[in-house]
Amino acid sequence: MKMLIGGAWTDASSGRTMKVVNPATWDEIGSVPLGGPEDAGAAVEAAEHALAAWSEVPALERGRALAQTAALVRGESERLAALLVAEQGKPLREATDEVRGFAHILEYYAGLASSLHGETMAAKAYGRIVIEKRPLGVCVGIVPWNMPVLIAGWKIGPALVAGNTLVLKPASTTPLTTLEIGKLFVRAGLPPGVLNIVTGPGESLGEALVTHAAVRKVSFTGERETGRHVAEAAAPTMKHLTLELGGSDPAIICDDADLEKAAAGVVGARFYNCGQVCTAIKRAYVFSSVADRFKALVAEKTEKITVGGGMEAGVGMGPLNNAGGYERMQQIVDDLRGEARFLAGGETTDKKGWFFAPMVVTDLPSDALPLREEVFGPILPVIEVSDLDEAIDRANSTQYGLGASIWTRNLERAGRGCRDLEAGIVWVNQHLKIPPEAPFGGTKGSGIGRENGPKVLDRYTEEKSILIRS
Ligand code: NAD
Numbered sequence: 001m002k003m004l005i006g007g008a009w010t011d012a013s014s015g016r017t018m019k020v021v022n023p024a025t026w027d028e029i030g031s032v033p034l035g036g037p038e039d040a041g042a043a044v045e046a047a048e049h050a051l052a053a054w055s056e057v058p059a060l061e062r063g064r065a066l067a068q069t070a071a072l073v074r075g076e077s078e079r080l081a082a083l084l085v086a087e088q089g090k091p092l093r094e095a096t097d098e099v100r101g102f103a104h105i106l107e108y109y110a111g112l113a114s115s116l117h118g119e120t121m122a123a124k125a126y127g128r129i130v131i132e133k134r135p136l137g138v139c140v141g142i143v144p145w146n147m148p149v150l151i152a153g154w155k156i157g158p159a160l161v162a163g164n165t166l167v168l169k170p171a172s173t174t175p176l177t178t179l180e181i182g183k184l185f186v187r188a189g190l191p192p193g194v195l196n197i198v199t200g201p202g203e204s205l206g207e208a209l210v211t212h213a214a215v216r217k218v219s220f221t222g223e224r225e226t227g228r229h230v231a232e233a234a235a236p237t238m239k240h241l242t243l244e245l246g247g248s249d250p251a252i253i254c255d256d257a258d259l260e261k262a263a264a265g266v267v268g269a270r271f272y273n274c275g276q277v278c279t280a281i282k283r284a285y286v287f288s289s290v291a292d293r294f295k296a297l298v299a300e301k302t303e304k305i306t307v308g309g310g311m312e313a314g315v316g317m318g319p320l321n322n323a324g325g326y327e328r329m330q331q332i333v334d335d336l337r338g339e340a341r342f343l344a345g346g347e348t349t350d351k352k353g354w355f356f357a358p359m360v361v362t363d364l365p366s367d368a369l370p371l372r373e374e375v376f377g378p379i380l381p382v383i384e385v386s387d388l389d390e391a392i393d394r395a396n397s398t399q400y401g402l403g404a405s406i407w408t409r410n411l412e413r414a415g416r417g418c419r420d421l422e423a424g425i426v427w428v429n430q431h432l433k434i435p436p437e438a439p440f441g442g443t444k445g446s447g448i449g450r451e452n453g454p455k456v457l458d459r460y461t462e463e464k465s466i467l468i469r470s
Contacts, residue, residue, distance in 0.1 A: 001180075004182045004186070004195070004198075005043045006192050007191070010039075010042075011033050012035045014038075016033070018033075018172060018200070020175065021173075022086050022087070023087075023089035024308075026352060029176070032176070034199070036205055037205070039198055040212060043209075044140075046193040047165035047196055048214055051135075054160075054164075054191060055135045055164070056163075059116040059163070062113060063161050065189065066109055066110040066157060069181075069185050069188040070103040070110070072187060073099060073106070077096060078096070081095040081098070084098060086176075087173065087175075088148065088174050089274065089310055089319045091316065091317065102153040105150070105153035105452075106153060106156070106157050110161065115454070115457065118133050126469060127470060128469075130465070130467075132463070132466060133461040134163075134464050135163035135460070135461060135462075136216040136217045137216035139155075139159045139165070139218070139460065140217070141159065141166055141169070141218075142169050142206055142209070142218065142221065145173045145174040146273060146376070148171060148174040148175075151221050152168060152170065152178050152181070154440075155219050155451075156195060158459070160195065162457045163461075166194070166195050167209055168197045169205060169206055170197070172202070173321055175199045178197060202222075210230050211234070217239055217240035217241070218230060218240075220241070220243050220244070221244040222245065223245065224245040224445050242441070242449035242451060244441055245402075245446050245447040246374040246376075247280075247402025247446050248282045248283060248375075248398045249281050249283070250282070250284075250285060250405075251266050251269070252285050252286075252385075252395060252406045252408075253290070254413055255287040255289045257409065257429075258409065259290060261429070262429075263301055266284050267302055267305075268432070271302070271380075272432060274317050274318055274321075275379065279431070279432055281380065281405070282370065283383065286384060286385070288386055298343070298380065299343040302380070307356075319355045320355075322354065325377060328376075329375075330348075332369060332377070332379065333346065333348075336364065336368065339365055339368065340364040343361065344359060356377065357378075358379075359379040360382060361379060361382070362383070364381050368381070371397075372398055373398075392421060396420075399444055399445035400442065400444060401423050401424065401444035401446045402424055402425070402442040402447075403427065404422075405417075406426070406427075407429055408429070414428045422443055423446075424442045424450070425440060435452075439453030440452045
């Protein structure tokens with residue numbers, strides 16, 4: 001497949017390509033251009049060229065372009081979901097949800113178009129004050145491989161409806177579905193250069209986009225360390241930044257919770273997408289008085305998950321997406337073998353593909369890595385706590401602050417969790433649901449800024465004050 005630059009499907013200027021493999025089989029399933037700094041420059045130039053005309057298109061018409069693409073995506077969701085399974089590894093059911101979720105995001109932003117308006121006020125001393133909302137200009141969206149389609153929607157939707165143009169860079173292991181969706185934007189009649197999709201390594205192509213002087217905003221989703229680097233690289237040219245980084249979401253299970261529902265919810269929110277979700281539950285803190293029962297339920301439900309290729313019937317969990325993630329996971333499991341107790345999983349498989357069985361561990365040392373850092377894979381640590389104070393202290397003890405949940409039937413405890421858990425999003429008796437209506441993003445080391453929600457267009461526009469005296 002080729003990149004989309006200025007409405008044309010192009011090769012990398014170097015002529016080089018990179019392979020995309022299926023993580024369940026290691027088979028090569030396609031290749032894309034290996035873009036570099038020259039291609040970044042060409043894409044930004046195309047986006048600059050398209051900017052003036054696109055920013056003058058009425059917002060409702062820009063919204064209509066998104067809605068028309070959403071309809072095409074819905075019409076082709078089966079084909080797109082199968083391609084997403086092939087490059088990402090997730091089960092077909094999850095891939096289908098993600099593709100339809102992408103269409104839903106575009107529809108949400110099409111609806112927000114009508115909220116884009118300025119203000120006017122009479123002010124005797126100055127005459128009239130007019131506040132216009134202007135697009136920022138050329139934006140860059142950088143996307144990770146775990147939810148490549150959904151997160152692309154979080155960047156395309158608000159940027160375009162607010163009148164900006166965009167250069168989007170998917171992750172190197174998951175560019176194919178995004179490029180196919182690019183074809184649907186073209187088919188829906190989006191003018192050339194409004195959306196450009198470039199493929200290539202983060203360190204060269206991504207870096208060139210982030211440092212480009214003509215780019216006014218970078219919306220980056222990825223690891224914390226990459227995010228820190230992106231912030232530094234973007235600083236000299238004063239760009240607007242949204243950083244959606246990693247998470248180590250805690251879940252607190254109180255002794256009054258419906259344990260059956262809590263165990264099902266926690267297992268679902270840990271092993272979805274093979275544990276590779278920024279807001280997956282990465283630590284479960286359970287009150288000691290119900291810990292034995294909760295652990296037994298969690299272990300039982302985890303062992304029932306069928307692991308396999310995402311297109312196989314009945315599969316609940318696919319492989320990890322890439323070799324780097326597999327090696328990191330292997331190291332974590334090896335380290336934990338000597339210091340923790342496995343309630344489920346833990347055996348190695350010699351199956352082809354980056355597969356792990358889902359794991360539940362307990363009795364970890366308090367400084368074990370999964371209790372401090374984000375672990376992007378299928379392992380759930382369960383930790384006993386004596387009460388809610390201890391649970392909240394330990395839940396807040398990492399550098400992250402993306403999501404958190406509390407499982408209880410007690411309103412007072414739920415309220416305490418909502419108030420004191422340090423997170424951008426807190427769920428009560430659920431986890432992982434991320435509707436476009438809810439602002440999404442982290443506090444502390446999980447990032448800055450928010451995506452989605454009714455006010456997100458403020459992050460893709462700039463106010464211009466005009467004072468008029470006659
Ligand atoms: P990553 O940081 O390795 O890569 C993310 C993207 O950045 C990729 O497209 C990559 O090519 C690009 N990139 C890498 N180096 C770059 C550079 N120097 N300049 C510009 N771009 C560069 O992350 P990943 O491994 O793809 O994704 C997993 C991480 O993403 C996890 O930490 C996860 O929690 C996080 N994540 C966060 C959210 C959120 O909304 N908060 C959502 C999903 C994933």
